[in-house]
Amino acid sequence: xxxxxxxxxxxxxxxxxxxxxxxxxxxxxxxxxxxxxxxxxxxxxxxxxxxxxxxxxxxxxxxxxxxxxxxxxxxxxxxxxxxxxxxxxxxxxxxxxxxxxxxxxxxxxxxxxxxxxxxxxxxxxxxxxxxxxxxxxxxxxxxxxxxxxxxxxxxxxxxxxxxxxxxxxxxxxxxxxxxxxxxxxxxxxxxxxxxxxxxxxxxxxxxxxxxxxxxxxxxxxxxxxxxxxxxxxxxxxxxxxxxxxxxxxxxxxxxxxxxxxxxxxxxxxxxxxxxxxxxxxxxxxxxxxxxxxxxxxxxxxxxxxxxxxxxxxxxxxxxxxxxxxxxxxxxxxxxxxxxxxxxxxxxxxxxxxxxxxxxxxxxxxxxxxxxxxxxxxxxxxxxxxxxxxxxxxxxxxxxxxxxxxxxxxxxxxxxxxxxxxxxxxxxxxxxxxxxxxxxxxxxxxxxxxxxxxxxxxxxxxxxxxxxxxxxxxxxxxxxxxxxxxxxxxxxxxxxxxxxxxxxxxxxxxxxxxxxxxxxxxxxxxxxxxxxxxxxxxxxxxxxxxxxxxxxxxxx
Numbered sequence: 323x324x325x326x327x328x329x330x331x332x333x334x335x336x337x338x339x340x341x342x343x344x345x346x347x348x349x350x351x352x353x354x355x356x357x358x359x360x361x362x363x364x365x366x367x368x369x370x371x372x373x374x375x376x377x378x379x380x381x382x383x384x385x386x387x388x389x390x391x392x393x394x395x396x397x398x399x400x401x402x403x404x405x406x407x408x409x410x411x412x413x414x415x416x417x418x419x420x421x422x423x424x425x426x427x428x429x430x431x432x433x434x435x436x437x438x439x440x441x442x443x444x445x446x447x448x449x450x451x452x453x454x455x456x457x458x459x460x461x462x463x464x465x466x467x468x469x470x471x472x473x474x475x476x477x478x479x480x481x482x483x484x485x486x487x488x489x490x491x492x493x494x495x496x497x498x499x500x501x502x503x504x505x506x507x508x509x510x511x512x513x514x515x516x517x518x519x520x521x522x523x524x525x526x527x528x529x530x531x532x533x534x535x536x537x538x539x540x541x542x543x544x545x546x547x548x549x550x551x552x553x554x555x556x557x558x559x560x561x562x563x564x565x566x567x568x569x570x571x572x573x574x575x576x577x578x579x580x581x582x583x584x585x586x587x588x589x590x591x592x593x594x595x596x597x598x599x600x601x602x603x604x605x606x607x608x609x610x611x612x613x614x615x616x617x618x619x620x621x622x623x624x625x626x627x628x629x630x631x632x633x634x635x636x637x638x639x640x641x642x643x644x645x646x647x648x649x650x651x652x653x654x655x656x657x658x659x660x661x662x663x664x665x666x667x668x669x670x671x672x673x674x675x676x677x678x679x680x681x682x683x684x685x686x687x688x689x690x691x692x693x694x695x696x697x698x699x700x701x702x703x704x705x706x707x708x709x710x711x712x713x714x715x716x717x718x719x720x721x722x723x724x725x726x727x728x729x730x731x732x733x734x735x736x737x738x739x740x741x742x743x744x745x746x747x748x749x750x751x752x753x754x755x756x757x758x759x760x761x762x763x764x765x766x767x768x769x770x771x772x773x774x775x776x777x778x779x780x781x782x783x784x785x786x787x788x789x790x791x792x793x794x795x796x797x798x799x800x801x802x803x804x805x806x807x808x809x810x811x812x813x814x815x816x817x818x819x820x821x822x823x824x825x826x827x828x829x830x831x832x833x834x835x836x837x838x839x840x841x842x843x844x845x846x847x848x849x850x851x852x853x854x855x856x857x858x859x860x861x862x863x864x865x866x867x868x869x870x871x872x873x874x875x876x877x
Contacts, residue, residue, distance in 0.1 A: 330600070336781060337373055338628065339359045341399065342723060344760050346451070346570060347377060347502070348370070348834075349693070350776050355609050358465070360467070362709065363490050363745075364862070365596070366632050367383070368590075368765075373806075377609040380860060382392065385591065386792075387527055388530065388531060389447045389450050389508075389564075390398055390447070390853060391408070391444060391445065391447065391527050391528065391529050392407060392409075392855055393406055393408040393409065395424065395426065395427045395429070395524065395525060395526050395527075396420050396429045396430055396431045396524075396530065397427045397428060397429050397865070399420055399429075400420065400429065401420055401421050401422050402419060402421070402427065403419060403420045403567065404416065404418065404419050405418075405571070406420050406431065406443075407711050408445055409431075409443050409444065409445050410443070410444055410445070411441055411442065411443045411444075412441070412442050412444070412618055413414070413439070413440045413441040413699060414435060414439035414440055414441045415441060416435065417433055417434060417435035417439040417441045417514070417631065418431065418432075418433055418441045418443045419431075419432055419517065419748045420432070421825045423523070424523075424525045424526075425460040425494045425525040425526050426525065427525075427526075428594065429525075430522040430523045430524065430525040431443060431480065431512065431523065431525065432521060432522070432523050432524075432766045433470075433512075433514035433516065433521065433523075433524075433836070434521040434522075435516075435518065435519075435524045436518055436519060436852070437518050438516065438517050438518050438519075439442055439455045439514070439515075440514070440515040440516075441513070441514055441515075442511055442512070442513045443511075443512045443513075443524075444509050444510060444511045444512065444672050445510050446476065446507060446508065446509040446510075446581070446609025447507060447508055447509075447529060448506065448507045448740075449505055449507070449614060450503050450506050451504060452502075452504050452506060453480075453502070453503060453504075453531060454499060454500060454501070454502050454531070454532060454533035454644075454817060455474075455501060455503055455508065455529055455530065455531055455532070455533075456498055456499070456500040456528075456529070456530055456531075456532050457472060457474055457498060457500070457510060457527070457529050457821070458470050458496060458497075458498045458500075458526075458527070458528040458529075459480075459496065459497055459498075459501045459512075459524060459525075459526065459527050459528070460494045460495070460496050460521070460524070460525045460526045461487070461494070461495055461496075461497060461522065461524055461525075462484045462488070462489060462492055462493060462495065462523050463486050463487075463488055463489075463490070463520075463521065463522035463523070464488065464521060464522075465486070465514070465516045465519060465520040465521070466488050466798070466799045466800065466801065466806075466809075467517065467523055467805075468489075468512065468514065468515055468516040468517065468522075469515040469516075469747070470485065470486040470496065470509065470511075470514045470515065470516065471483050471484060471485045471486060471511075471513050472484050472486070472510070472512055472513070472520050472524075472718075473499065473500055473511040473513065474499055474500075474501040474508055474510065474511070475507070475508075475509045476497075476505075476507065476508065476509045477501050477502070477504070477505065477507065477508035477510055478503060478504030478505030478506075478507075479501060479502045479503070479504055479842045482499045482500065482501045482519060482757070483499065483660060484497050484498065484499040484609065484816055484877075485809070485812060485816070485820075486514075486522055487751050487799075487812065487813035487816055487817065488797075488799030488800065488809070488813070489750050489751050489752055489799065490750060490797055490798040490799040491750055491752070493716070493750065493751075493752035494523075494525075494752075494754055494769060495751055495752060495820075496755070496817075496820045497663065497816045497817075497819075497820050498819055498820045499534075500532070500533045500534045500537075500620075501566070501818065502533075503555075508529075509838065510529060516787070518833075532824070533824075534819055534824055534826075535828070535876075535877065536815060536818065536819050536826070536828040536830055536876075536877045537632065537827050537875070538576070538577045538770055538827045538829065538830070538876045539575055539577065539712065539771070539815070539829075539873075539875075539876070540575065540576070540577030540579055540610075540829065540830035540831070541550075541575050541577075541578060541579070541830055541831045541833075541834045541835070541860075542578070542579035542580070542581070542614070542773065542829060542830050542831070542832045542833055542834075542873075543566070543570075543578050543579075543581050543599070543834065543835050544581040544599070544602070544614070544833070544834070545558055545579070545591075545833055545835065545836045545853065546566055546567070546589055546599065546835045547595055547598050547599040547602070547844055548590060548595065548838075548842050549553060549835065549836065549837065549842040550565075550566075550840075551843040552842050553564075553838060553839060553840070553841050554835075554837060554839040554842065554865075555865055556569055556835070556837075556861055556865055556867070557861075557864070557865055557867065558866075558867055559630075559867045559868075559869070559871075561866065562754050565601055566835045566861075567602065567606070567609070568607065568829075568859075569597065569867055569871065570834065570874065571607040571608065571609065572833075573871040573872060573874040573875065574607060574609075574654045574725045574874035574875040574876055575609070575871075575874040576610060576874075577609060577610045577611070577612060577828070577830065578599075578603040578609045578611055578612070579611075579612040579614055579772065579830045580596055580599055580600060580611060580612070580613060580614060581596075581614040581615075581616055581670065581709055581717070582596045582613065582614065582616065582618050582652060583618060583619050583620060583630075583846070584616075584617065584618065584630035584632065584633070584698050585614050585619050585630055585631065585632055586846035587619070588846050588848075588849050589846075591846070592693055592848045593613075593617075593652055593655065596613075596652070596656075597656065597659060598663075600656055600659070600661040600663075601659060601660075601661055603661075604660075604661040605660065605661060607751065609662040610665075610773065611656070611661060611662075611663040611664060611665075611774075612664070612665045612666070612710070612830065613656070613665070613666040613667070614649060614667050614670055614712075614740075615652075615665040615666065615668055615670070615696065616631055616669070617629075617630070617645065617672045617676055617677055618668060618677075619631055619846070620846055620847075621844075621869050622670040622671065622672075622676065623671040623714070624673045624674055624714050625676060626672050627669075627672070627676045627677060627678045627681070627824060628673070628678070629641075629677050629678065629680075633677075638680050638688060638691070640691060641677060641680055641681075641692065642691055642695040642697070643798070645677070645692050645695045645696045645697055645699065646696070646699040646702075647699065648699070649650070649666075649668075649695075649698075649700050649703075650698075650699035650700070650703045650778075650871030651701045651703075653666065653698075653699070653703035653704055654703035654704075657703060657704050662706075663704070663707055664707065664708065665707065665708040665709070665710055665738060666700045666708070666710065667709075667710040667711065667712045667740060667772065668693050668696040668700070668709060668710075668711060668712075668736075669696070669711075669712065670712060671712060671713060671714045671742055672689075672712065672713065673713045673714055673716075673725065673826055674693065675689045676689070676693075680692070682699045683725070683728075685726050686732055687732060689732075690728075690732030690733065690734050693711070693729065693734045694733065694734055697709050697734070697736070699859025700797075702829065703870060708737040708738055709736040709737050709738065710736065710737070710738040710739070710740040711726070711729060711734070711736045711738075711739065711740065712740035712741070712742070712772045712793060713725060713740070713741055713742070714741070714742040714743075714755055715741045715748040715749075715753065715754060716748070716753075717741045717748070717749045717753045719756055719757055719760040719761070720743075722757060722760075723761065723764055724828075726739065726761065726764075726765060730765070733803045733835070734821045736767075737767065737768065737769060738768045738769070738770060738827065739762070739765065739768070739769045739770070740769075740770050740772035741754075741757060741758070741761075741769070741770075741771055741772060742769070742771070742772055742773040742774070742778075742832075743757075743771050743773070743774050743814065744773070744774060744775060745774075745776060745797045745800065745810060745814075746776075746790060746792070746795040746796055746797060747790075747795070749801075750797060751813060751814070751817055754771070754817050755817045755820070755875060758771075758818060758821050758826065759821055762821050762822065762823065762825040762826070763822065763823075766823075766825075768825050768826075769818070769821055769826060770826070770827040770828055770829060771818055771827055771829035771830065771832070772829075772830055772833060773827070773830060773832040774814050774829055774830070774831060775805065775811075775812065775831060775832045775833070775834075775855075775856045775858040776800060776802075776806065776807045776810035776811060776858060776872070777790060777791075777802045777806075777856050777858050777869055778801055778802065778803060778804045778806070778807040778857065778858070778859075778862065779803070780793060780796075780802045780857065781838070781856065781857065782854075782856070783838040783856040783857065783863045784838050784852045785852065786852035786853075786854050786855070787850075787854065788854050788855070788857045788858075789854045789855055789858075790857075790858065791844040791857070793828065797833065798872070802857075804862075804868045804869050804870070805869065807823070807858070807860075807868065807869075807875060808868070808869045808870040808872065809866060810828075811831055811870050811873045812843070812873045815829055815873060815877060816827065819877060831860065831870075832858075833855050833858070833859065834859055834860035834870075834871070835859060835860070835864075836853050836855045836856065836859050836863065837853075837856050837859050837861050837864070837865055838852070838853070838856045
């Protein structure tokens with residue numbers, strides 16, 4: 323969608339007054355990009371996230387007064403007002419003005435100019451009782467190369483900043499930021515630094531008591547142990563050779579996701595490798611663990627849910643026993659070595675069920691029985707472990723709601739909703755926001771992105787075609803570049819952080835360390851296979867950390 327703000331009805335100096343305004347991990351698999359869009363609802367005020375459920379600390383919460391934002395929807399002055407009531411602009415002030423439209427009401431704030439511009443539209447709120455506060459804002463922008471953000475400054479603590487995501491279809495998105503006010507005042511900044519003809523809109527500003535931290539800033543590093551054994555090396559952005567987990571944890575990563583297969587042909591991702599990787603991640607680098615049961619000897623995803631060979635002739639009741647026993651054993655072994663998982667997902671991308679055909683969604687009672695046995699096995703080994711049910715994202719919220727409602731109706735007890743989200747396959751960020759917000763609101767459960775990634779290049783680092791290299795499916799808002807990869811992951815985290823009620827836990831980047839290493843391939847039946855993911859890793863073809871690792875910094 324091509325869009326630019328309508329020029330104000332009364333021309334402002336410097337502003338043109340003319341009339342122009344899931345995925346399978348197998349390399350051969352593709353999911354069609356989903357195009358439908360849903361209208362987003364107005365958010366309730368954000369409260370403190372309860373992150374104790376996943377082992378992360380939440381900032382102390384203080385009761386505060388409710389400050390008032392003047393003219394939060396830019397409705398007071400009509401179209402073409404350069405300085406809306408309650409707000410002040412600095413920099414290229416003519417590039418900041420109201421126009422008709424908006425997320426709600428009749429007007430919005432627009433930043434736009436026919437020439438390159440930098441402008442800050444801000445408002446200082448005074449007489450605030452000290453404590454944590456969250457800024458919420460609806461935004462939309464077509465600026466894929468600018469430096470646009472909302473921030474909270476002059477609040478007595480370090481300035482907090484959240485960048486404006488890009489939705490290439492022009493949809494409104496809500497983002498949040500939070501801060502500890504210690505000097506009884508705080509300034510809301512709406513900042514744009516953009517090229518000529520590029521626009522950003524702002525609307526429906528809220529500033530309310532509470533904090534909105536992300537408990538999970540994670541990465542799925544399931545292939546790392548094998549890669550290290552086969553000689554893989556990693557370098558910091560400054561060229562210092564270090565362990566990959568040392569680099570990522572130093573950047574702020576606090577959670578790892580580790581998959582386990584029952585009996586893979588070459589041992590890739592079996593329990594022994596899981597235990598070794600868990601010990602390194604948990605004991606050496608202080609990472610919390612999300613255990614990802616595939617209940618297969620190979621990849622499980624929406625198109626593949628093969629029963630492990632050793633279980634293939636089992637009856638349904640025997641299969642239930644296998645799932646219980648296996649789940650209990652793996653979790654108990656993790657606990658015994660001092661690396662208990664904080665969270666466990668029962669199955670991987672199980673939109674159509676697991677352990678086909680017995681556990682297909684065509685027979686929900688059987689699928690539910692298998693899920694409940696997996697959960698019971700986990701709880702028997704560690705009753706404090708939280709349970710995630712993980713699906714691949716969908717542009718149809720109702721489809722996801724039907725699945726989770728069935729699980730609940732059949733008595734499946736779980737704590738966290740996990741979704742895979744790949745921008746180029748599942749739709750733009752408004753799809754993710756609709757899914758996460760809708761599910762959190764309907765079920766009152768915490769939500770997380772269990773998988774996400776984005777390419778930093780469209781070229782391959784070896785002879786195998788990458789899992790994603792289709793330029794036509796790229797999000798126009800995010801180039802296949804180091805900056806585009808960083809911006810996309812950063813903005814996915816922002817969408818999770820904005821889930822109402824503090825129910826957004828965070829996100830896991832999928833395989834940030836799966837670089838080109840001979841022997842560390844995707845196919846457990848072929849020890850010479852390559853991985854096809856290196857163009858989405860967080861390390862370049864010189865094994866040097868890319869800027870995306872900076873997204874792990876605490877939010």
